[in-house]
Amino acid sequence: MGGCKMAYTLSINGQARQVDVPEDMPLLWVLRDELDMVGTKFGCGAGLCGACTVHLDGNAVRSCQTPVGAVGTARITTIEGIGQTAKGAAVQKAWIEVDAPQCGYCQAGQIMSATALLTSNPKPTRTQITEAMSGNLCRCASYHRIMEAIELAAKETAHAG
Amino acid sequence: MQAELSRRGFLRASALVGGGLLVDFSIPLEAAESGAVLNAFVAIDASGTITIAARNPEMGQGINNGLPMIVAEELDADWAQVRVEQADLDPTRYGPQGSGASMSTMMGYTPMREAGAVARDMLVRAAAARWGVAVDGITTSASVLYHKASGLSLPYAAVASEAARLTPAKSAEVRLKSPKDFSIIGTKRKGVDTPRIVKGEPLYSIDTRLPDMLHAVFVAPPSPGAVLRKVEDTQAKAMRGILAIIPIKGVQAKGTFASSVDSLTDGVAIVASNWWYAQAAKEKLVLEWDESAALGHGDQAYAARAKALLDAGGGKVAFKEGDAKAALAKAAKVISARYDYPFLAHNTMEPHNCTAQYRDGKLTFWAPAQQPENGRKLVAQCVGVAEADIVVHVTRIGGGFGRRLMSDFMAQAGAIAKALPPALSGRPVNVLHSRSDDITHDFFRPAGWHEFKAGIDDQGRMTAFTNHFISFGPAQDPQFFANMAPFHLPEGLLRDIEMTHSVFPTVMPLGAMRAPTSNAHAFVFQGFLDEVARAGGRSLPALILDLFTTDKVYGEADKAGETPRSFHTARARAVVQKVMAMSDWGKVPHRKGIGRGFAFYFCHRGYFAEVVEVGVKGKDVQVRKVWAAGDVGRQIVNPHAAEAQVRGSILDGLSQALDGAKITFENGRVAQSNFHDHPFGRIDRLPPVEIAFVPSDFPPGGLGEPALPPVIPALANALYDATGNRQRSLPFTL
Numbered sequence: 001m002g003g004c005k006m007a008y009t010l011s012i013n014g015q016a017r018q019v020d021v022p023e024d025m026p027l028l029w030v031l032r033d034e035l036d037m038v039g040t041k042f043g044c045g046a047g048l049c050g051a052c053t054v055h056l057d058g059n060a061v062r063s064c065q066t067p068v069g070a071v072g073t074a075r076i077t078t079i080e081g082i083g084q085t086a087k088g089a090a091v092q093k094a095w096i097e098v099d100a101p102q103c104g105y106c107q108a109g110q111i112m113s114a115t116a117l118l119t120s121n122p123k124p125t126r127t128q129i130t131e132a133m134s135g136n137l138c139r140c141a142s143y144h145r146i147m148e149a150i151e152l153a154a155k156e157t158a159h160a161g
Numbered sequence: 162m163q164a165e166l167s168r169r170g171f172l173r174a175s176a177l178v179g180g181g182l183l184v185d186f187s188i189p190l191e192a193a194e195s196g197a198v199l200n201a202f203v204a205i206d207a208s209g210t211i212t213i214a215a216r217n218p219e220m221g222q223g224i225n226n227g228l229p230m231i232v233a234e235e236l237d238a239d240w241a242q243v244r245v246e247q248a249d250l251d252p253t254r255y256g257p258q259g260s261g262a263s264m265s266t267m268m269g270y271t272p273m274r275e276a277g278a279v280a281r282d283m284l285v286r287a288a289a290a291r292w293g294v295a296v297d298g299i300t301t302s303a304s305v306l307y308h309k310a311s312g313l314s315l316p317y318a319a320v321a322s323e324a325a326r327l328t329p330a331k332s333a334e335v336r337l338k339s340p341k342d343f344s345i346i347g348t349k350r351k352g353v354d355t356p357r358i359v360k361g362e363p364l365y366s367i368d369t370r371l372p373d374m375l376h377a378v379f380v381a382p383p384s385p386g387a388v389l390r391k392v393e394d395t396q397a398k399a400m401r402g403i404l405a406i407i408p409i410k411g412v413q414a415k416g417t418f419a420s421s422v423d424s425l426t427d428g429v430a431i432v433a434s435n436w437w438y439a440q441a442a443k444e445k446l447v448l449e450w451d452e453s454a455a456l457g458h459g460d461q462a463y464a465a466r467a468k469a470l471l472d473a474g475g476g477k478v479a480f481k482e483g484d485a486k487a488a489l490a491k492a493a494k495v496i497s498a499r500y501d502y503p504f505l506a507h508n509t510m511e512p513h514n515c516t517a518q519y520r521d522g523k524l525t526f527w528a529p530a531q532q533p534e535n536g537r538k539l540v541a542q543c544v545g546v547a548e549a550d551i552v553v554h555v556t557r558i559g560g561g562f563g564r565r566l567m568s569d570f571m572a573q574a575g576a577i578a579k580a581l582p583p584a585l586s587g588r589p590v591n592v593l594h595s596r597s598d599d600i601t602h603d604f605f606r607p608a609g610w611h612e613f614k615a616g617i618d619d620q621g622r623m624t625a626f627t628n629h630f631i632s633f634g635p636a637q638d639p640q641f642f643a644n645m646a647p648f649h650l651p652e653g654l655l656r657d658i659e660m661t662h663s664v665f666p667t668v669m670p671l672g673a674m675r676a677p678t679s680n681a682h683a684f685v686f687q688g689f690l691d692e693v694a695r696a697g698g699r700s701l702p703a704l705i706l707d708l709f710t711t712d713k714v715y716g717e718a719d720k721a722g723e724t725p726r727s728f729h730t731a732r733a734r735a736v737v738q739k740v741m742a743m744s745d746w747g748k749v750p751h752r753k754g755i756g757r758g759f760a761f762y763f764c765h766r767g768y769f770a771e772v773v774e775v776g777v778k779g780k781d782v783q784v785r786k787v788w789a790a791g792d793v794g795r796q797i798v799n800p801h802a803a804e805a806q807v808r809g810s811i812l813d814g815l816s817q818a819l820d821g822a823k824i825t826f827e828n829g830r831v832a833q834s835n836f837h838d839h840p841f842g843r844i845d846r847l848p849p850v851e852i853a854f855v856p857s858d859f860p861p862g863g864l865g866e867p868a869l870p871p872v873i874p875a876l877a878n879a880l881y882d883a884t885g886n887r888q889r890s891l892p893f894t895l
Contacts, residue, residue, distance in 0.1 A: 005401070021435075022401065029437035033376060038368040039361020041559075043510055044596045048836040051510060079361030092359040099351040102805055103221030104358035105510040105559030111359060133844045137836060139510045139560050140221045141812035142805065143844040 008068055012037070013081025023069025028052045030068050031078060039079035039108050043137070050136030051105065053112040054078050060116035062135075079108035087157060088115045094153035102140035110136045114150050123154055197321035199280040200329055201254045202232050202273070205321035209304060211238050214248040216255040217265040218531055219354070220561035221809075222865045223802030224265045226350055228273050230798055234345040235277030235338060237301040238317075245353040250533040250553035258555075259532040261566050261673070263765040263863025266798060267724045270861050275332040280324075282335050284317055287324035291315070340796065349801035354557060366529035366556040367593065369516040375404065375581075375590040376436035378443055379573045380429040381602045384829030385668045386454030389427040393447035397431065400445055402438025406431055407580050409573070412543040423535075423604070425543035425572040432577070432585065436593050455668045455829025460504060460608065466665055467610035467631040471499060476629050476661030477637050479645070480652055488625030488657035492616025496696045500613070500685035502891040503823035505606040506839055507674055511559020512599045517574035518589035523550040524578065525589075528571050529558040536568030544575040551575075562813075563673035567604050570594070597834040604672025605824055607633055607643040609681055613689040621697020622707060625657045628686075633671065634664035642671040646678050646764060648728055649686050653715040654708040668829055675813060676866035679764035683870030684818075684877065684891060687760040691878040692887065701759045701878060702737055702746060702770075709734040724766050724794060724860045732768050732792050732857050737761055739790035739855050740770040754778060755785070756883025760874035767867030768792040768855075771811070773875040777883045780895045782819060784848040787811050787872065792855045793862040807852050807868040814872035816842035821892045 010017050010030070019034045031037040031054075040063055043051030047065040054063045055077040082088030091114050101107045110133070117124060117132040124132065129150050138146065196206025204212045213232050215225040229245045232238075248255050257268055281301060288306040289296045292313055300307045304317045340346075357364055382389070394406040411427040429448060433439035470476070489495055516527040524546045530536040533553045541548045558565060574592045581588065594602070609632050616625035628649075632639040639645065639662055652658060674680060687701070694704040709730040716727035741747070746759065754777055761770040769791045776783040789807055797803045816822070820840045825832045833839040877888040886895070 025435075025437055029435055033435035033437065036370045038363050038370060041365075041510075042367065042512065042593070044835050046596070046835050046837070049510070083360060095359045096351070096355055099355050099801060101221075101352060101355055101358045102223075102809060103510065103558065103560045104352075104354065105365060107358050108361045130845050130847075137510070137841060137843060139508060139562070139841055140805075141809045141816075141842060143812070143847050144808055144850070145805075146844065147847060 010068070010071060010076055011073065012076045013078060013084065019068070021068055024067045026064050027054065027066040027068050027071060027076070028063040031063065037078060037080055041105060041108055043106065043109070048137070049106070050113060051109040053109040053136065055082070055112060055116060058116065058119055060113050079112060082112060082115055085115070087119050090157045091115045091118065091149070091153045094149040094156065098145045098149040098152060100142055100145040100149045102142045106136060106138045110138065110146055114146070114153070118150070118154055118157060123158055124150070197325035199283055199321070199325055200276055202276040203236060203280040205317050207318055209242050209316055209318040211236070211243050211304065211317070212246050213243055214255065215245050216248045216258050217269070218258070218260040218533065218555050218558055219247065220260060220531065220558035220565070222260065222265070222806060223352065223799060224260060226353055226802055227266055227798045228269045229353070230345050230350055231270060231273035232277040234343055235274045236281045237303065239304040240345055240350065242304055247555055247557070250537060250555060252534055258534060260561065261531050261563065263767070263865045263867065265863065266861055267766070267863050271722070274337050275335065278335040278337055279329045279332060282330050283324040283327045284320055286327055287320040288315055291320055291323065346796065346798055347800070350799050351801065364557040365511055365559050366516065366527055367511055367514045367559070367591070369527040369556070369591055371516070371518070371589040373588045374516070375432050375585060375588050376434065376439055377577050377590050377592040378431045378436070378439040379409070379577065379592050379594070380431065380443055380446060380448065381598060382426050382428065383450055384452045384455035385670055386829070387427070387450040387452045389429070389448065390451050391449035392429055397442040397445040400438065400442040402433045402435055403442050404432045404434060405582050405585060406446070407577065407582070409576050409580065414539050414542045423539055423567045423569055425569070425576055428573070430577040430580070430592070432581070432590065440595060452828065458668050458829045459827040460825045463608060463667070464501070467501070470631050470663045470665070471610060471612045471629060474629065476663040478659065478661050480658070480660040483657035485625045485627045485657045485659040489614060489616045489627070492624055493619045494617050494696055495614060496617070496693050497612070497614045498689055498692055498889060499611065500688060500889045501610045502608060502681040502684065504608045504669065505674060505817065505822060506600045506603040506824050506833065507562045507564035508600065508836070508839060508841060509560030509562060509564055512594050512596055513570045514591060514593040515570040515574035516589055516591040517571070517578035518587070519575070519578040519581070520587045522546070523552070524575050525552045525554070526571055526574065527554045527556055529556050529565060530568055530571060531558065531561045531565040532568065536571040539568045539572050540575045543572040544579055546575070546579070562675045563677060564603065566673050596836070600833055600835070600839055601831040604670045606674035606677070606680065607667070607669070607671045609643070611685045615689070615693045617693060617697040621699045623651065623655060623693055623704060626651055626655055627659045628661070630660070630662040632662060632664050633667040635666050637664065638662070639664055640671065642673055642677060644678060645682060648716060648763065649682060650690070650705065651708050653728070654713070654730070669826070675810070676764060676869045679762060679866070679870040680814070680817070680873070681891070683760065683762040684873040687762065687871065687874035688877045688889065691758065691874070691881065700747065702741055705761055706734060706737060709737070722860060724862045726766060728763055733761065733763060735855050735857070736768045736770040736790040736792050739853055740772050740788050743790060743851060743853055744772040744788040746772060754883060756879040756881065758875045758878025758880070758882055760871040760878060762867070762871040764870055765867045766862040767864065769868050769871050771871040771875045773872065773879045775876065775879045775883055777880065777895070782880070782895065784815055784846065784876070787848050787850045789850065789868055790853045790855055791868060792857050793864050793867070794859045795856050796861045797854055798861065803854070803864050804852055806864045808850050810866065810869035811850055811872045812842055812846065814869045815846060815876060818873050818876050818891060818893045819846070823892060
């Protein structure tokens with residue numbers, strides 16, 4: 001279970017945040033219980049559901065499987081900050097337009113995965129969307145609208161150049 | 162839920178409109194924070210924002226859109242100015258506040274209309290007084306009052322304070338709109354919380370953050386009924402971040418909802434500054450449990466016992482008309498089959514959790530409860546605090562599916578908050594279950610076993626039907642949640658029929674899962690009836706339509722103004738015919754490897770007929786398309802949410818059949834622990850779904866559940882059509 005507490009300076013949504021935690025504490029619990037940033041959700045604790053997805057230097061990772069000691073100087077982006085990026089804002093807008101959520105609990109993770117996808121692949125095919133989003137579980141099965149929202153966001157951002 | 166959690170202006174609202182429960186009429190004389198309070202559901206502030214209280218818990222079913230839309234319709238509010246606020250638990254003020262059994266729209270439709278209409282009437286009278294004109298000359302539209310004759314107009318906000326001083330009319334005395342004038346009800350409206358959800362704002366119970374809040378794990382019994390004998394916590398206490406380790410003594414509740422199972426069990430609370438510390442310390446806690454209560458209780462032992470009971474035959478008669486045995490003996494052909502389905506867990510995306518604070522003898526909750534009123538009763542019994550001293554703030558719920566009809570998490574949080582040592586006393590505590598604890602300590606959808614026999618004549622028409630149902634119960638009858646709903650085709654519509662049951666006891670906690678009992682029974686009954694139809698060279702819709710040839714109302718008598726509980730053959734016939742037309746049933750030539758199946762089911766006062774088309778290659782099943790026709794009365798409140806419920810139900814059902822989920826256990830210890838071994842469907846299963854609502858002139862029913870049951874047998878019947886292999890056991894195997 002790792003060693004003693006250590007002071008870490010993390011870059012979260014463009015801000016430097018100090019925490020004093022053991023190196024093996026998953027980033028999820030640093031965000032939720034140390035920093036009270038609760039937009040990132042706990043679902044399975046095992047990297048199976050995608051609810052805790054955040055970005056490290058723009059790449060989607062499962063924060064429940066990412067020890068804080070492994071983050072280093074990587075820029076962390078969470079659902080609270082993703083709207084500051086053009087892609088993230090477009091995805092959130094499309095999500096509202098389509099009204100994707102049902103219970104909504106998984107949607108932060110869905111949006112983080114979708115934004116990472118559109119950043120690396122601005123015009124994904126349905127098959128590519130399915131592959132990229134298959135790690136994100138939605139128990140309400142809002143998949144139809146998630147697909148629609150990603151396609152809408154892709155269209156809007158492609159249009160914007 | 163970091164926002165101010167008081168009831169704001171609604172604390173001052175004193176008139177309960179609708180539901181026939183009127184309390185006092187002491188109208189507030191000063192404008193509250195939410196503005197002028199017109200009644201329990203409506204407040205209007207100076208800027209024109211209309212706050213509407215949403216009384217039922219929202220768990221994704223869209224009820225916090227639906228009910229406020231109904232209020233706004235009769236209020237003639239501008240929906241763009243409406244803000245929805247989740248009401249705290251106060252059934253005296255708001256009426257029934259549970260979400261479950263697809264009842265919220267059914268129960269709320271008329272009371273919410275009346276609440277809006279009563280508030281509108283107050284605004285009209287206030288404007289009439291201001292202008293010195295008769296109320297008859299005043300019209301309203303989109304939050305504005307008009308007096309056409311004089312050309313005067315005023316926004317609602319301008320007269321809201323005066324309106325709030327008037328005595329509300331009685332609900333029965335206000336005129337409700339003609340549905341042809343609806344401009345909000347029946348239109349697609351987006352989720353009121355969606356803009357906050359996409360930004361990750363704190364909305365859910367698990368997001369509750371209060372000053373000095375503690376985090377806790379509740380180490381629950383490893384098997385049902387286990388008694389805590391010894392706690393060795395030296396090592397666990399020494400783990401970092403651990404603030405307290407508290408043994409909790411279980412209390413058996415009595416007379417509460419499902420009180421045989423919804424109780425406070427023995428357990429140990431690990432309290433920490435960060436949940437992860439508490440979870441890590443759990444591994445170092447050494448507990449001695451007496452697990453004798455669950456010895457011998459395993460899914461395989463149950464299956465063997467059920468088989469022996471089916472082999473023995475007979476059972477207690479639950480329903481009998483005519484002489485099914487004699488009719489079977491005379492039949493041209495007898496078809497017989499056994500069906501079964503497993504235990505299942507709910508797996509809501511938001512794991513079970515609850516926050517409680519105990520101060521000065523009073524408990525305050527921030528709870529994701531489907532039935533907060535039941536939760537409060539349970540807490541009162543198990544924690545020993547009077548109901549009057551318990552406040553429940555209801556949060557948005559990250560999925561319910563029936564799991565949160567039980568309120569065990571409230572009892573746990575309350576007990577822990579009350580038992581905190583002096584150094585921590587008075588601090589709020591959030592108790593959160595890991596996914597593994599969530600699955601293993603569920604209130605499971607029970608397994609069940611059936612043997613069917615049916616006779617057909619030489620025309621392929623069904624002439625006799627029997628069902629022997631093996632389920633769980635302490636004596637002779639199935640217990641709650643393991644029972645059978647009162648009506649199953651062909652009950653009441655066939656001359657010679659007999660339904661029997663045999664039971665044996667279980668220690669496993671049983672509960673309701675979306676479309677409880679129906680989610681399993683639709684599969685077994687409609688799957689078997691498909692066998693009967695095919696044995697006679699016919700199709701299932703044809704066999705079922707035989708039963709509906711005459712208009713008949715079966716079951717308890719309809720009551721005026723209420724959504725009928727009874728089964729109307731005319732309504733059933735209409736949805737069956739509709740889905741046949743939508744899917745070109747019987748007109749599409751058979752293609753190799755492709756199959757179509759049909760099923761019909763009536764539950765939660767809703768009628769659904771569905772057709773599934775599958776493509777099968779080896780063990781690979783592709784659901785190519787699903788058609789669904791449903792009748793839930795004359796009015797769909799929000800077509801957007803309605804479609805989401807039907808789609809969600811369909812994918813939920815397909816997942817139960819195709820993804821392999823089942824709960825297994827030995828000596829009461831559950832083997833599954835996370836989404837890998839109790840899976841649900843992912844985005845790769847996204848069949849086109851075509852939905853049609855078939856309106857009928859009845860008050861609206863609910864829609865959270867009735868679309869789920871028929872999709873499972875429709876899929877089973879499609880797989881048979883494609884492969885010739887009959888699916889008689891859930892989950893399906895190819």
